[in-house]
Amino acid sequence: MPDQPAAAPTKRRRRTRQETEADLLDAALRLLERDGALAGITLREVAKEAGVNHGQIYQYFGDRQTLLRAAIGRLIDTKVLSAQSHWDKPFAERRRAMLQYALEQPQLMRLEALSALDGDPELSLFPELDRTRQALERDLREGELPEGADGLVMHAMTAATYLGYCIFREAIARDLDLDLEELDERASEVYDRMLEGLTTRGPRHGEPRGA
Template identity: 60%
Template sequence: MDGEPEVNGTGRKRRRRRTRQETEADLLDAARRLLQRDGVLAGVNLREIAAEAGVNHGQIYQYYGSRQALLRASVTDLVDRQVAGQEQGFWDLPFAERRAAMFRHRLAEPEVVRLEALLALDGDEGVEALPRFAQTRRSLDRDQRDGALPADADAVAAHVMAASALVGYVIFREAYARDTGIPLDALDDRAEAAYARMIAGLTGAGEAPETDDGGDPAPA
């Protein structure tokens, strides 16, 4: 369980020892796969993660110290990968466009949002509800200089409230769809349009552009 088989000089197969970095990567991948398969509320069994990763159960405690620390590392790793994939030009977008991009991004990874919320409710002080906040703050400052946010706006509070509304929707969207009787895809489209109007209010832009069924701005 400690690596791929290799053939030694006697012709016998032996396993190549994985580096710590490789083992940690395997554990994080295994945790993500099980979370995606079972959902965050099903609970995560460390022995199952170890078996999925092909490592010794004790290595989880050796590397991470606790179940919570492993889950936090898994979330952080996934967020880092996602942000790295969208960082090209993302921080240069004006406030409203950044929030629209984040809406679609978070909607694509609901399990990550739920796990972040559970870790926060569990009192995990290592959870970053606002990752890359230093970069966000620089973008908010630029937004106010460029007029994408009003000069007298509380930009940090605007960002926090926009993020809160999005996280709340992502966590409860399936329940909202059941309660309202609206198909989930249709509710997502309507929520995205409503979110754009909320953001337009924060930017002082008034009415957001009307959207078509796909949620994109309708052609003029």
């Protein structure tokens, strides 16, 4: 029986830039999840994990800070805040929604912390600051915040609270000998009390409470 001609090799489809970038970002997130946020991943390691020529990752991202920012954006894009209508809600409800979002996105919180520790000058924790300002102005007009309240810094400090909690919650649970579910429930209750204190009309700074 005559030999059959060898089948022509199948030509591998060339990946688009968008697909390659997605592969690299997914690889970076896998390495961060596997090795920890402070493991010090390099662009070459990410390229190897993704099966991509290391020259391409430098071409697409340039440096580690740019890669980390892009990975943060990918996490945000894959899990947008479930209720975009939260912008129409009062201050306290918006901040509660963000706490729950942060609890569901522990890797995102760690990645933002890594970028901050990395000294990334382009890291932005508040990419929708214009919408935030508009919502805060509405809160003041409608009496959801006390007259004269520093809404912008209240927004920043409540964000710092849930960001820090989500980064350290596992260590906190170990120290307090609590399981994460119970700790999250109790932390949410305390956060509600903090929000209540911020949004309740009370004496101005320096005034006696009995006045």
